[in-house]
Amino acid sequence: MKFTQLGISAPILKALEAASYTNPTPIQQGAIPSALEGKDILGLAQTGTGKTAAFAIPTLQRLSNQDKQSSKRVIQSLILTPTRELAIQIQDSFKVYGRFLPLKSTVVFGGVGQGNQVRALKAGVDILIATPGRLMDLVQQRHINLSAVKIFTLDEADRMLDMGFINDVKKIIKMLPVKKQTMLFSATMPKEINTITNQLLVNPVNVSITPVSSAVETVGQQVVFVDNNHKMDVLHNFIEENTNESMLVFTKTKHGADKVVKELNRRNVSAKAIHGNKSQNIRQKTLNEFKTYQTQVLVATDIASRGIDIHELNFVVNYDLPDVPETYVHRIGRTGRAGNTGIALSLCNFQDKSLLSDIEKLIKKKVEVMDNEQYPLTDFTPKPKQRPARSRKVKVTNDKKKNTSPATKRTKDAPKKSKKSRRRTLGQDRPRS
Numbered sequence: 001m002k003f004t005q006l007g008i009s010a011p012i013l014k015a016l017e018a019a020s021y022t023n024p025t026p027i028q029q030g031a032i033p034s035a036l037e038g039k040d041i042l043g044l045a046q047t048g049t050g051k052t053a054a055f056a057i058p059t060l061q062r063l064s065n066q067d068k069q070s071s072k073r074v075i076q077s078l079i080l081t082p083t084r085e086l087a088i089q090i091q092d093s094f095k096v097y098g099r100f101l102p103l104k105s106t107v108v109f110g111g112v113g114q115g116n117q118v119r120a121l122k123a124g125v126d127i128l129i130a131t132p133g134r135l136m137d138l139v140q141q142r143h144i145n146l147s148a149v150k151i152f153t154l155d156e157a158d159r160m161l162d163m164g165f166i167n168d169v170k171k172i173i174k175m176l177p178v179k180k181q182t183m184l185f186s187a188t189m190p191k192e193i194n195t196i197t198n199q200l201l202v203n204p205v206n207v208s209i210t211p212v213s214s215a216v217e218t219v220g221q222q223v224v225f226v227d228n229n230h231k232m233d234v235l236h237n238f239i240e241e242n243t244n245e246s247m248l249v250f251t252k253t254k255h256g257a258d259k260v261v262k263e264l265n266r267r268n269v270s271a272k273a274i275h276g277n278k279s280q281n282i283r284q285k286t287l288n289e290f291k292t293y294q295t296q297v298l299v300a301t302d303i304a305s306r307g308i309d310i311h312e313l314n315f316v317v318n319y320d321l322p323d324v325p326e327t328y329v330h331r332i333g334r335t336g337r338a339g340n341t342g343i344a345l346s347l348c349n350f351q352d353k354s355l356l357s358d359i360e361k362l363i364k365k366k367v368e369v370m371d372n373e374q375y376p377l378t379d380f381t382p383k384p385k386q387r388p389a390r391s392r393k394v395k396v397t398n399d400k401k402k403n404t405s406p407a408t409k410r411t412k413d414a415p416k417k418s419k420k421s422r423r424r425t426l427g428q429d430r431p432r433s
């Protein structure tokens with residue numbers, strides 16, 4: 001199928017061609033025609049498969065089609081998204097797809113001064129991309145008026161509707177006109193938020209690109225069982241085996257991220273951390289340095305797990321497994337984007353094996369177990385019953401070195417095959433796209 005078959009207008013087709021998009025992705029094929037008709041949309045598709053264009057293209061086209069009603073621009077489309085980085089990225093996409101249209105967009109998010117954002121709003125915008133906190137601040141200060149919104153989109157809808165954001169989102173929805181088009185897009189949609197989804201959407205068109213809650217097939221998923229005190233050794237070996245490859249490493253805590261960076265730097269690996277304790281300007285600078293290959297390893301907490309699009313990123317490492325299985329899908333979705341291949345390696349200690357089982361249940365497949373002859377598990381302490389799981393403030397234990405013997409070749413360990421037939425070097429075997 002071609003973009004021309006979706007009813008997209010000439011200026012947007014021209015912009016897509018300039019961006020070297022040849023064919024629409026399945027979520028774009030499914031969502032764009034109905035969204036262009038103004039219908040509510042529930043779009044579920046794997047991360048990295050073009051959801052932004054699936055809502056940005058119809059938004060741009062519907063707004064550009066209408067007769068000019070007043071000389072002053074008013075906000076007619078609001079896109080809410082959970083993280084600042086994602087908000088910036090979405091605005092970049094609007095600029096790409098709308099470059100031949102006379103529409104204006106801007107982005108507001110917290111963590112930076114509001115001066116520039118207020119100036120942009122004062123100049124007049126048609127499309128606003130926002131994170132909830134700053135949006136509400138600016139509404140309260142009367143810099144933003146949402147009463148003319150015609151198209152409302154919740155990106156990463158599952159996150160926006162979960163406990164952390166739902167109250168803000170409900171308040172924002174109350175500021176919007178009742179009659180409007182609503183689009184919800186997400187890669188995962190836990191059952192608990194089905195009810196609220198149904199309340200927000202009116203006769204929605206469901207576009208579900210199966211399987212939801214899974215990573216694209218082009219991402220090879222591997223796990224190494226290793227004690228906490230040897231995770232750094234395994235990570236370092238993995239980095240050395242994949243010289244000069246960019247790697248995104250996820251940790252559970254901000255402190256953990258800083259610690260991993262410190263140790264990698266000590267081992268002469270160029271690494272920087274991005275997490276909520278860094279100022280927004282530093283976060284953006286660090287992300288840009290990683291995207292432009294100035295830093296080899298970016299160590300991040302889950303603020304970077306959703307939506308962030310890093311071109312040709314082949315490796316994601318879960319230094320710690322996430323407590324929430326859906327987060328795993330988002331994290332590993334930073335690789336294997338737009339049809340590319342990738343490897344997602346998880347480091348799992350004995351206590352986190354139950355988290356791995358939860359993940360495997362969600363993604364409905366087994367993660368490939370890699371042999372770890374050099375640093376085998378030695379700590380079989382069972383998980384404490386009252387462990388503060390699901391809390392974000394889980395402390396990472398101290399990494400004391402026990403074993404510093406030279407690396408032996410790590411090999412794949414698929415449980416049911418003979419050992420000989422299983423030999424393969426960790427991370428070297430990327431699935432084909």
Ligand code: AMP
Nearest residue numbers: 021023024025048049050051052053338
């Ligand atoms: P998204 O899921 O919207 O973050 O998109 C993931 C990546 O796919 C981004 O780098 C987009 O620029 C790219 N992309 C989206 N749609 C297409 C398409 N139809 N053809 C080629 N690349 C695309």
